[in-house]
Amino acid sequence: MSSAPLLAVADDPPVSLWRDAWGRLIRNRLAVAGLVMVLVLAFAAAFGPMLTPYDFLSQNLDARNAGPSLVHLFGTDDLGRDVFSRVLYGTRTAFVVAIVVTALAVTIGVTLGATAGFFGGLFDRIIMWFTDMTMSVPNLLLVVVINASLKAPLSQWMETQYLATLNPFFRETIWIDFLLVFGSMALIAWPPYARLVRAQVLSIRSRPYITAARALGLTNRIILTRYVVPNAIGPLIVSVSAGLGTAMVLESAFSFLGVGVNPPTPSWGNMISDGLRVWQHYPHLLAVPAIVLGLATVAFSFLGDGLNDALNPRGSK
Amino acid sequence: MSPALLRIENLKKHFPVRLGAFGEKAATVYALDDASFDILEGETLSLVGESGCGKSTTGFAILNLHRPTAGRVIYKGENIAVFDEARMRPIRRDLQIVFQDPYSTLNPRMTIGEAVGEPILFHKLCSKAELPGRIERLLADVGLPGRFAQRYPHELSGGQRQRVALARALACEPKFIVCDEAISALDVSIQAQIINLLLDLQEKYGLTYLFIAHDLAVVRHISDRVGVMYLGRLAELGTREQVFADPLHPYTKALMSAVPEADPAGERTRQRQILEGDVPSPLDPPSGCRFHTRCPIAMEKCRSSVPEWRDTGAGHFVACHAVP
Ligand SMILES: Nc1ncnc2c1ncn2[C@@H]1O[C@H](COP(=O)(O)OP(=O)(O)OP(=O)(O)O)[C@@H](O)[C@H]1O
Ligand code: SF4
Ligand SMILES: [Mg+2]
Numbered sequence: 105m106s107s108a109p110l111l112a113v114a115d116d117p118p119v120s121l122w123r124d125a126w127g128r129l130i131r132n133r134l135a136v137a138g139l140v141m142v143l144v145l146a147f148a149a150a151f152g153p154m155l156t157p158y159d160f161l162s163q164n165l166d167a168r169n170a171g172p173s174l175v176h177l178f179g180t181d182d183l184g185r186d187v188f189s190r191v192l193y194g195t196r197t198a199f200v201v202a203i204v205v206t207a208l209a210v211t212i213g214v215t216l217g218a219t220a221g222f223f224g225g226l227f228d229r230i231i232m233w234f235t236d237m238t239m240s241v242p243n244l245l246l247v248v249v250i251n252a253s254l255k256a257p258l259s260q261w262m263e264t265q266y267l268a269t270l271n272p273f274f275r276e277t278i279w280i281d282f283l284l285v286f287g288s289m290a291l292i293a294w295p296p297y298a299r300l301v302r303a304q305v306l307s308i309r310s311r312p313y314i315t316a317a318r319a320l321g322l323t324n325r326i327i328l329t330r331y332v333v334p335n336a337i338g339p340l341i342v343s344v345s346a347g348l349g350t351a352m353v354l355e356s357a358f359s360f361l362g363v364g365v366n367p368p369t370p371s372w373g374n375m376i377s378d379g380l381r382v383w384q385h386y387p388h389l390l391a392v393p394a395i396v397l398g399l400a401t402v403a404f405s406f407l408g409d410g411l412n413d414a415l416n417p418r419g420s421k
Numbered sequence: 422m423s424p425a426l427l428r429i430e431n432l433k434k435h436f437p438v439r440l441g442a443f444g445e446k447a448a449t450v451y452a453l454d455d456a457s458f459d460i461l462e463g464e465t466l467s468l469v470g471e472s473g474c475g476k477s478t479t480g481f482a483i484l485n486l487h488r489p490t491a492g493r494v495i496y497k498g499e500n501i502a503v504f505d506e507a508r509m510r511p512i513r514r515d516l517q518i519v520f521q522d523p524y525s526t527l528n529p530r531m532t533i534g535e536a537v538g539e540p541i542l543f544h545k546l547c548s549k550a551e552l553p554g555r556i557e558r559l560l561a562d563v564g565l566p567g568r569f570a571q572r573y574p575h576e577l578s579g580g581q582r583q584r585v586a587l588a589r590a591l592a593c594e595p596k597f598i599v600c601d602e603a604i605s606a607l608d609v610s611i612q613a614q615i616i617n618l619l620l621d622l623q624e625k626y627g628l629t630y631l632f633i634a635h636d637l638a639v640v641r642h643i644s645d646r647v648g649v650m651y652l653g654r655l656a657e658l659g660t661r662e663q664v665f666a667d668p669l670h671p672y673t674k675a676l677m678s679a680v681p682e683a684d685p686a687g688e689r690t691r692q693r694q695i696l697e698g699d700v701p702s703p704l705d706p707p708s709g710c711r712f713h714t715r716c717p718i719a720m721e722k723c724r725s726s727v728p729e730w731r732d733t734g735a736g737h738f739v740a741c742h743a744v745p
Pocket of ligand 3: 476477478601602
C-alpha cells in the first residue's frame with residue numbers, strides 16, 4: 105500500500121481553527137483598524153479619567169463655551185467644564201454600559217437559546233414564544249415605560265434609605281440610572297442572542313461528529329462542552345462584537361431622550377443632547393461627542409465584520 | 422461456521438414525521454421492518470440496496486443510536502435494543518461505527534491526537550502517561566505518521582480523515598465496526614487503500630464488520646456474506662457465492678445483472694435486466710411484498726401477503742413467494 109498521499113501535509117506547525125481565524129483577522133485592514141480603535145477607546149475608558157488634568161465636574165465659569173485650544177483640547181461647555189475630560193469619562197460610561205448590558209444579555213440569551221435548541225419540544229416552544237414576544241415590543245417604548253414607572257419610586261426609596269442610614273451610597277442616584285439602563289437594555293438585547301444560539305445548537309446537534317461522539321459512548325455533558333459549545337461560539341463572538349457597538353448607540357439614544365444615564369455623569373448621549381441645544385453657536389459641543397460615538401460605532405462594526413469573515417471563511421466569499 | 426456475535430430479531434425502526442406546510446399531518450417512515458439475521462464473529466457482512474432502503478437505519482438501530490421501534494438485538498446474551506445510554510456506555514466500546522463523510526465526522530476544534538485519545542481516556546483504557554504512545558500506535562495501525570497527532574482535521578485529506586475516524590473507532594478496542602459507506606465519498610484509488618486497510622485490521626484484531634455499501638464490485642471483493650435490502654425489508658441474505666452466483670430473489674437478480682462480470686465470456690452473455698418504475702415511498706410502502714409494484718413475476722398473492730423470511734437451506738435466506 106502506498107503512503108504517497110500521507111506526505112500531503114507539510115511539516116509546518118499545525119494550525120488550529122482559532123489561530124487560523126486570528127491570522128485571517130490581522131490580514132484584514134479594516135478589521136485591524138477597528139480593533140485598534142476599540143483598544144484605544146477601551147484604554148481611554150479604563151485610564152482616561154485618571155490622566156486628564158481636569159475633573160469632569162469641575163466648573164470654570166470664567167471659561168464657558170470656550171473653543172478648542174491647547175488649554176482645553178476640545179474646548180469647554182456651558183458650565184466651563186473640560187469637554188475632553190467629559191468625553192473620556194463618557195467613554196468609560198459607554199464601555200461600562202455596553203459590557204454589562206451585553207454580558208447580561210448574552211447570559212440570558214445563551215442559557216435560554218441553548219436550552220431550547222438542545223432539549224427541543226415544549227421547552228423550545230415556550231422559550232421561543234417568550235423570545236418572539238419580547239422582540240415584538242418596540243424597544244424605546246419598553247425602556248420609556250420602565251423608566252417612567254420605576255425611576256421615581258426607586259429614587260424615593262433611595263432618599264428614605266439615605267435619611268435613615270446616612271450611608272452616602274444612597275445619595276448617588278447614578279446607581280438607579282445604571283440599574284434601570286442596564287436592566288432595560290439587557291431586556292431588549294437578549295432575544296437575538298437566544299435565537300442565534302438556538303439555531304447554532306440545532307444545526308450542530310445534527311452534525312455527524314455529534315453522532316460519532318454518541319457512538320463512542322461520551323456523555324451529554326462532554327458532548328455539550330467539547331463538541332457543541334466550541335463549534336457554536338464563533339457566530340456568538342461576531343454577534344457580541346456588533347452588540348457592544350449597538351449597546352453604545354442605544355445608551356446614547358436613551359441618554360438623549362433623557363431615559364439613560366443622567367447628568368452630571370457624562371455620557372456621549374447626554375453630551376450630544378446638551379450640545380444639540382447650542383450647536384449653532386458652539387458646534388464643538390455637539391461635534392466632539394457625536395464624532396466619538398460615530399468612531400466607536402464604526403470601530404465595532406469593522407471589528408465585527410472582520411471577525412465574521414475570519415471565523416466563517418466560507419461565508420465570506 | 423463461527424458463532425453469532427450479534428443476533429438481530431425482527432428489528433424495526435419507524436420514524437414519526439410531520440408533513441404538510443405547517444407540519445399538520447403526522448405520518449410514519451417505515452425505514453426498517455422485521456429484519457432478522459445473525460452477524461457472525463469475524464465475518465464481513467455487507468448490506469446492499471438502493472439509496473433510502475434502510476441500510477444506515479439498520480446499522481444505527483443495531484448500535485442503538487436510533488432507538489429501535491421493536492425487535493431485539495442480542496449481544497452477549499442481552500437485548501441491548503432496550504438499553505438506555507448509561508447501560509449502553511460500556512457496550513459502545515465493543516460496537517463501533519465509521520461514517521461515510523470524513524469531512525464532518527471529526528470535531529473541527531480537536532486535534533487528531535485529542536480525537537483519538539478521547540475514547541481511550543473516557544473508557545479508561547490506559548493511563549495518562551501511556552496515552553501518547555497508545556495514540557501513536559493507533560495512528561500507525563491506520564497508516565498515519567505519529568506527528569499527525571498535532572494536526573487538525575481540516576489540514577488532512579479525505580482519505581487521511583477516514584483513517585483517523587477508523588483509528589478513533591479502534592481506540593475503543595472494539596469487536597464490531599459498522600462501516601456505513603465508509604469509502605463511498607473517497608476517490609477510487611483511495612477507496613482501494615482503505616479497503617485493504619480494513620481487511621488488514623480485521624485480520625490483526627479479529628474484527629467483525631457490517632459493511633454498508635452501494636458498490637457491488639467492492640462488496641463482492643470483501644464480503645463473506647451479503648444481505649440485500651429493498652424498501653426497509655431484507656429481500657435476501659446468504660454467502661457471497663450464494664447471492665452473487667445464485668440469487669433467488671427477483672430484486673437481487675435485477676441488481677446482480679447490473680454488475681459487470683470479471684470473466685469476458687460471462688460479460689458477453691450477461692443479460693441486463695432493467696427494473697420498471699421507481700422505488701415507492703417508505704411513507705406508504707406497498708402491501709404484501711413491498712417489491713410487487715416492480716417485480717417482473719409478481720403474482721396475485723404478492724399483493725396481499727408478506728412473503729416469509731426463511732432459510733432455503735445452507736443459510737441462504739430469502740423472502741419471496743416465487744422461490745420454492
Ligand atoms: N431521522 C429520520 N427521520 C425520518 N426519516 C428518516 C430518518 N432517518 C432516515 N429516514 C428515512 O428512512 C429511510 C431509510 O434511510 P436510510 O438512511 O437508512 O437509507 P440508506 O439505505 O442508508 O440510504 P443511503 O444509501 O442513501 O444512505 C429513508 O427513506 C430516509 O428518508
Ligand atoms: S414475493 Fe412476489 S412480488 Fe415479491 S419478489 Fe417474490 S414474486 Fe416478486
Ligand atoms: Mg445510508
